[in-house]
Amino acid sequence: MAKVKVIEKYCKSCGLCIEVCPKKILTIGDKTNEKGYFTVICTDQEKCIGCTLCAKMCPDVAIEVYKDKK
Amino acid sequence: MEKVFARSKGLTDVPFSFCPGCTHGIIMRLIAEVLEELDIIEDTIGISPVGCAGFSQDFFSCDFIGAAHGRAQAVGIGAKRALPDKIVFTYQGDGDIAAIGTQHAIHAAARGEKITSIMVNNAIFGMTGGQMAPTSLEGMKTVTSPYGKDVSTTGYPIDMPTLVANLPGAVYVASVSVDSPKNIAQAKKAIKKAFKVQQAGLGFSLVSLLSTCPTNWNMSPSDSLKWLRENMMPVYKMGELKVTEEVESL
Structure with a gap:
């Protein structure tokens, strides 16, 4: 089990995480943050493998990734 | 569940501007992570220049000194000579280090000043509105070269890391890119090495990172990364351009 969490106040809706996600489970949502950016949401947490590629590509450090301990 | 990726302690809570x-x-994240991993956040003095990089002091949790345009290395050298136990790094854009501050970059390397310089190269003056820089590519359209950069009147792009690598005082020079997770990992390694070089007091280290400017390039963020890969990476020499024997044994 893994989980991806987008911290809304940092997200600027640039979409770099969406492209790099190997499972294609990230998309731009329909809610805005305090600055007016439509923040990224995860459509299917179940599919997340915790690879952290989205977090590494995010230019605003807006993504946290959690993974089960082995 | 265990947190496998989170904001580094080297960064403050302030959202990037x-x-x-x-x-x-x-x-910035890579530098912050390196500072945290080497446990030198409290011993580090960063020098912020003018330009988009000039906001650095708000985002890093280490100490910072603001310098005039192009003078980050001059200020950094002063700080390092006065406080040799501190780790001093400059965080500069290409307009700062390769145009207005070229002399400082060259002479800091020539004298082998024991500081680390991080150069962010996006081939344009970003903050002032996308003017042509000495690092702009041949034929590149900017607000001050609307018909494309003409090298016969404005010169060829300056490859700063190659220039600096020729000087004996520079012991570690790398040119990396942040266009993909793989290259980002390489970039982090290069930054870490550059800081280790300074910790060991070996000499001047420079890491140049190819970066994007979606706003002034008039492209989407993902198209910018593609443009960087296709146009900038063939022009600028990539990889570790200089690693002396002492550095290799670190």
């Missing part, structure tokens, strides 16, 4: 998709943020 950069445009959406600007890779400045990735580079």
Whole structure:
């Protein structure tokens, strides 16, 4: 089990995480943050493998990734 | 569940002021992570220049000194000579280090000053509105070269890391990119090495990172990364351009 969490106040809706996600489970949502950016949401947490590629590509450090301990 | 990726302690809570998709943020994260991993956040003095990089002091949790345009290395050298136990790094854009501050970059390397310079190269003056820089590519359209950069009147792009690598005082020079997770990992390694070089007091280290400017390039963030890969990476020499024997044994 893994989980991806987008911290809304940092997200600027640039979409770099969406492209790099190997499972294609990230998309731009329909809610805005305090600055007016439509923040990224995860459509299917179940599919997340915790690879952290989205977090590494995010230019605003807006993504946290959690993974089960082995 | 265990947190496998979170904001580094080297960064403050302040959201970056950069445009959406600007890779400045990735580079700042890498530096912050390196500072945290080497446990030198409290011993580090960063020097912020003028330009988009000039906001650095708000985002890093280490100490910072603001310098005049192009003078970050001059200020950094002063700080390092006065406080040799501190780790001093400059965080500069290409307009700062390769145009207004070229002399400082060259002479800091020539004298082998024991500081680390991080150069963010997006081939344009970003903050002032996208003017042509000495690093702009041949034929590149900017607000001051609307018909494309004409090298016969404005010169060829300056490859700063190659220039600096020729000087004996520079012991570690690398040119990396942050366009993909793989290259980001390489960039982090290069930054870490550059800081280790300074910790060991070996000499001048420079890491140049190719970056994007979606706003002034008039492209989407993902198109900017593609443009960087296709146009900038073939022009600028990539990889570790200089690693002396002492550095290799670190």
